[in-house]
Amino acid sequence: xxxxxxxxxxxxxxxxxxxxxxxxxxxxxxxxxxxxxxxxxxxxxxxxxxxxxxxxxxxxxxxxxxxxxxxxxxxxxxxxxxxxxxxxxxxxxxxxxxxxxxxxxxxxxxxxxxxxxxxxxxxxxxxxxxxxxxxxxxxxxxxxxxxxxxxxxxxxxxxxxxxxxxxxxxxxxxxxxxxxxxxxxxxxxxxxxxxxxxxxxxxxxxxxxxxxxxxxxxxxxxxxxxxxxxxxxxxxxxxxxxxxxxxxxxxxxxxxxxxxxxxxxxxxxxxxxxxxxxxxxxxxxxxxxxxxxxxxx
Ligand code: NAD
Numbered sequence: 259x260x261x262x263x264x265x266x267x268x269x270x271x272x273x274x275x276x277x278x279x280x281x282x283x284x285x286x287x288x289x290x291x292x293x294x295x296x297x298x299x300x301x302x303x304x305x306x307x308x309x310x311x312x313x314x315x316x317x318x319x320x321x322x323x324x325x326x327x328x329x330x331x332x333x334x335x336x337x338x339x340x341x342x343x344x345x346x347x348x349x350x351x352x353x354x355x356x357x358x359x360x361x362x363x364x365x366x367x368x369x370x371x372x373x374x375x376x377x378x379x380x381x382x383x384x385x386x387x388x389x390x391x392x393x394x395x396x397x398x399x400x401x402x403x404x405x406x407x408x409x410x411x412x413x414x415x416x417x418x419x420x421x422x423x424x425x426x427x428x429x430x431x432x433x434x435x436x437x438x439x440x441x442x443x444x445x446x447x448x449x450x451x452x453x454x455x456x457x458x459x460x461x462x463x464x465x466x467x468x469x470x471x472x473x474x475x476x477x478x479x480x481x482x483x484x485x486x487x488x489x490x491x492x493x494x495x496x497x498x499x500x501x502x503x504x505x506x507x508x509x510x511x512x513x514x515x516x517x518x519x520x521x522x523x524x525x526x527x528x529x530x531x532x533x534x535x536x537x538x539x540x541x542x543x544x545x546x547x548x549x550x551x552x553x554x555x
Contacts, residue, residue: 259282259283259316259317259407260282260283260285260314260315260316260317261277261282261283261284261285261315261316261317261318261319261407262284262285262286262287262305262308262311262312262315262317262318262319263277263284263285263286263287263297263302263311263318263319263320263321264286264287264288264308264311264312264318264319264320264321264322264331265288265320265321265322265327265352266286266287266288266290266293266294266296266297266321267288267290267293267321267323268382268385268494268495268496268497269321269351269378269382269385270288270319270321270351271293271296271297271385272382272385272386273319273321273351273378273385273390273411274286274297274302274319275297275300275302275386276385276388276410276411277319277407277410277411278297278300278301278302279388279410280410282407282410283303284297284301284302284303285302285303285305285310285311285315286298286302286303286304286305286311287304287305287306287307287308287310287311308331308338309336309338309341312338312341312342313341314343315342315343315346316343316346316347317346317347317348317349317404317407318338318342318346318347318348318349319349319350319351319407320348320349320350320351320352321351321352322350322352323352323500323503324352324354324503325352325354325355325357325358325359326358327352328350328352328354328358328359328362329358329361329362332348332362332365332366333361333362333365339365339366339369339371340369342366342369342371344369344370344371345370345371345372346371346372347371347372347373347374347400347403347404347407348362348366348371348372348373348374349373349374349376349404349407349408350362350373350374350375350376351376351377351378351392352377353377353425353428353429353432353500353503353504353507354375354377354425354507355425355507355510355511356375356395356422356423356425356426356511357422359373359375359395359421359422359424359425360421360422363375363396363421363422372396372399372400372403373396373400373421374394374395374396374400374401374404374421374424375394375395375396375421375422375423375424375425376392376393376394376395376404376408376424377392377393377424377425377428378390378391378392378393378412378428379391379393379428379431380412381475381476381495381496382494382495382496383475383485384412385411388410388411388412388413389412389413390411390412390413390414391412391413391414391415391416392408392411392412392414392415392416392424393416393418393424393427393428393431394408394415394416394417394418394424395418395419395420395421395422395423395424395425395426396417396420396421396424397420398417401417425507426511428504429504429507429508429511430508432501432504432505432508433504433505433508433519433522433525435471435472436501436504436505436522436525436526436529436542437521437522437525438470438471438472439472439476439478439542439543439545440524440525440528440545442463442468442470442472442473442477442478443478443479443543443545443546443548443549444549445459445463445468446459446460446477446478446479446546447546447549447550447552450479450552451550456477456479456481456482456552457481457482460473460477460479460482472543476488476543477543478543478544478545478546479546479552480552481552486543487540487541487543487544488541488543488544488546492537492540492541492543492544492547493540493541494541495541495542495543496541496542497538497539497540497541497542498529498532498533498537498538498539498540498541498542498544498545499533499538499539500542501529501542502526502529502530502533502538505522505525505526505529506526508522508526509522509523509526528545528548529542529545531548532544532545532548
């Protein structure tokens with residue numbers, strides 16, 4: 259099976275590497291040439307453009323920043339809709355608005371091309387380990403068609419509903435994640451300011467009712483965990499500006515459905531302020547520094 263992979267960033271790079279490892283014939287493209295070269299070094303075929311990568315592909319996976327990039331890749335001027343073969347399957351794993359996912363699904367369906375929205379959870383570590391959670395929107399048939407490819411990159415594959423449902427579930431998850439990250443940061447700093455050791459306090463909360471994913475896998479306080487962005491100057495991982503985008507999507511969705519999301523709205527404001535202070539490119543766990551430094555009271 260020939261697979262095209264477009265968007266080889268923090269997430270897409272390791273995801274494409276796992277498809278190569280699983281034995282697929284993978285053609286890769288990114289606007290950043292070094293990212294393409296890195297994947298070619300692992301056994302992928304370097305493409306000179308997205309169109310070049312898409313030629314002859316049975317399945318195309320995209321992992322791009324936002325909805326505008328995804329719409330433009332498939333339906334923009336000389337978009338891939340005109341270059342993919344009849345019966346091909348597109349898997350978009352970017353986190354984007356559900357409406358864009360539905361528009362792209364419809365545009366591709368008109369040319370006999372299948373589509374699923376399949377955003378992921380699990381971070382860069384999950385992408386590298388092939389343990390991502392995929393949250394899929396599409397028909398039963400499209401879900402089953404995508405499954406063998408998704409299984410090479412992830413562990414838990416959920417079918418959330420029709421087109422766009424994967425994106426709605428994903429932004430619910432990320433809104434909750436942002437609230438947990440802010441709350442965990444605030445609690446850790448309160449403990450530090452009152453003489454506790456961050457390692458000891460983290461161990462206590464891990465075994466208590468405040469336990470959550472950020473404490474288990476992604477502690478925001480530098481030095482508590484080794485292989486997480488907080489212990490590497492908040493580099494790599496999931497950028498503050500991407501979390502801001504996801505919180506924007508969650509707030510837009512809440513407005514449309516008249517839902518009340520006060521904690522999500524507060525997290526959105528805090529992440530916006532943090533980004534305006536020059537932290538947009540840092541990992542989202544850097545919100546911890548909004549409460550002060552770990553070693554100062
Ligand atoms: P990233 O910025 O590291 O990577 C995006 C890549 O897309 C870049 O390499 C960029 O050059 C490339 N790109 C942009 N437009 C392109 C185009 N037209 N053609 C080819 N390449 C193009 O971002 P990321 O962290 O890998 O995130 C990608 C998506 O996954 C986002 O929607 C994000 O919200 C979501 N996500 C990220 C994480 C995470 O932990 N980083 C976790 C879950 C979901």
